[in-house]
Amino acid sequence: MRTVFLIISLxxxxxxxxxxxxxxTYSMAKWVVERNSSLxxxxxxxxxxxxxxxxxxxKPDTLVYTKNDATKKLSFTNxxxxxxxxxxxxxxxxxxxxxxSALKADENPKLKIVFxxxxxxxxxxxxxxxKGTVDIQLAQVTKRVEIAYLVxxxxxxxxxxxxxxxxSFSDFNLKAPRKLAGLIKTKDEIKVNFKLFFRAIx
Amino acid sequence: MSSISxxxxxxxxxxxxxxxLLAWFLAGIIMLLLGLGMVYVCIHLFPRxxxxxxxxxxxxxxxxxxxxxxxxxxxxxxxxxxxxxYKGILKGGFLLxxxxxxxxxxxxxxxxxxxxxxSAIDVSVKMTLTWxxxxxxxxxxxxxxxxxxxx
Numbered sequence: 001m002r003t004v005f006l007i008i009s010l011x012x013x014x015x016x017x018x019x020x021x022x023x024x025t026y027s028m029a030k031w032v033v034e035r036n037s038s039l040x041x042x043x044x045x046x047x048x049x050x051x052x053x054x055x056x057x058x059k060p061d062t063l064v065y066t067k068n069d070a071t072k073k074l075s076f077t078n079x080x081x082x083x084x085x086x087x088x089x090x091x092x093x094x095x096x097x098x099x100x101s102a103l104k105a106d107e108n109p110k111l112k113i114v115f116x117x118x119x120x121x122x123x124x125x126x127x128x129x130x131k132g133t134v135d136i137q138l139a140q141v142t143k144r145v146e147i148a149y150l151v152x153x154x155x156x157x158x159x160x161x162x163x164x165x166x167x168s169f170s171d172f173n174l175k176a177p178r179k180l181a182g183l184i185k186t187k188d189e190i191k192v193n194f195k196l197f198f199r200a201i202x
Numbered sequence: 203m204s205s206i207s208x209x210x211x212x213x214x215x216x217x218x219x220x221x222x223l224l225a226w227f228l229a230g231i232i233m234l235l236l237g238l239g240m241v242y243v244c245i246h247l248f249p250r251x252x253x254x255x256x257x258x259x260x261x262x263x264x265x266x267x268x269x270x271x272x273x274x275x276x277x278x279x280x281x282x283x284x285x286x287x288y289k290g291i292l293k294g295g296f297l298l299x300x301x302x303x304x305x306x307x308x309x310x311x312x313x314x315x316x317x318x319x320x321s322a323i324d325v326s327v328k329m330t331l332t333w334x335x336x337x338x339x340x341x342x343x344x345x346x347x348x349x350x351x352x353x
Contacts, residue, residue: 047245047252094256101258178263179255181270183241185263 025070031063031159031198033081041088043190045095045177052090052099054083063115063198072122076115081196083111102169102177102186104139112137118149123200125151132163141172157200164193225351226275226282229344233274236343240336251328259323277337278344281307285348296353300345307341308334 037057043050063079085105090096103111118132128151136143149163168188169176178185245252281303292299312334320330 045253045256047249092253092256094253094258097258098256175262177256179260180241180263181267182263183238184245184252184255 026066026068028064028066030201031065032201033057033059033061033063034158034197034199037081037196038194039083040193040195041099041190042193043099044187046185046187050090050092050095050099052088052096054087054089057081057083062201065115065118067121072120074118074121076117079115081113081115083113085109085111098177098179102174104174108139110137114142116144121151124153127152136167136172138172139174143167143171154197159198159200161196161198162194164191166191221352222282222286225348226278228351229282229347230275230278232343232347233278233340234271236340237274237336240339244332248328248332251326251332254326254329257324259325274340277340280311281341281344282348285345285352289348289352296346296349299349300342303345303348304338304342308338312337 035057039054041052043052059082061079061081063076065074065076065079067074085100085103086109088096088100088103090099112135114135114137116133116135118130120130122128130149130151132147132149134145134147136145145165145167147163147165149161152160154160166189169186169190170188176186176188284306285303289299292302294302316330316334319325319333320327
């Protein structure tokens with residue numbers, strides 16, 4: 001009888017421990033986007049290759065997320081980076097103007113990167129590769145993409161996330177610039193590289 | 203006078219007309235190919251100048267592309283008229299006569315219109331010069347065709 005009681009008690013504790021473990025716990029936090037964050041776009045024409053940069057992020061945006069402590073997944077809410085397309089500098093006045101015009105900067109001046117989630121995020125990483133999902137909003141078109149970030153934690157609660165993704169102008173119903181009856185043309189694919197710096201606010 | 207008009211029968215008139223049309227069309231085709239070749243040469247040898255085509259002053263490729271491909275035939279038409287009207291005063295071998303057509307076209311048509319273009323539109327001197335050379339080479343090619351087919 002005593003043994004049976006012991007076995008039942010043990011089973012109860014094991015079960016209780018298991019239940020406790022399976023209930024997810026969440027923590028909420030914020031990241032402030034730092035000024036030195038940058039975005040770089042690499043493209044090619046049939047003449048040359050070109051690079052366009054936005055080297056400073058001037059808007060003090062904040063990313064708000066809840067972290068599932070069990071899965072280490074970050075789920076973002078209303079977290080968006082907004083980039084002024086007119087601040088893209090392609091280091092060649094003709095390409096800069098044409099690139100801005102190709103992105104329809106006059107009608108839709110902002111490129112928005114809406115953070116959706118980041119998988120397996122650890123608050124202390126050294127060149128760790130994590131996957132994330134973002135919605136890119138450009139020219140009134142939203143495209144959801146999966147991005148692999150290289151994450152580094154820096155001193156003073158700072159986080160660096162680098163990543164890149166290849167897009168096509170056609171993804172956003174845009175036309176790659178073509179001139180002189182199509183004899184001068186830009187390739188449809190462009191590679192977007194970003195280097196983001198955040199400061200974590202707990 | 204009447205004896206001359208009697209010698210121009212409808213069949214010789216037709217043959218002459220078709221020769222003129224052939225020269226016009228052939229010159230147009232050759233100028234188009236030469237023009238495309240010169241654009242590719244510009245892209246590969248002078249990429250900095252070719253980059254200027256991305257300037258907003260140039261129309262984006264699209265619905266009006268056909269106008270670019272038709273321009274050699276418009277030019278060929280004008281040069282053919284000039285050739286028929288003034289070929290009698292162009293002396294020398296076919297290359298010299300073609301060169302004279304190119305120089306006349308360059309001085310009378312290209313130079314003033316490119317001057318005006320440069321004064322009104324934000325294009326560089328280098329770009330304007332490439333257009334001048336482009337036109338001169340095209341007119342020379344047309345002159346060679348005309349001098350050979352309708353001397």
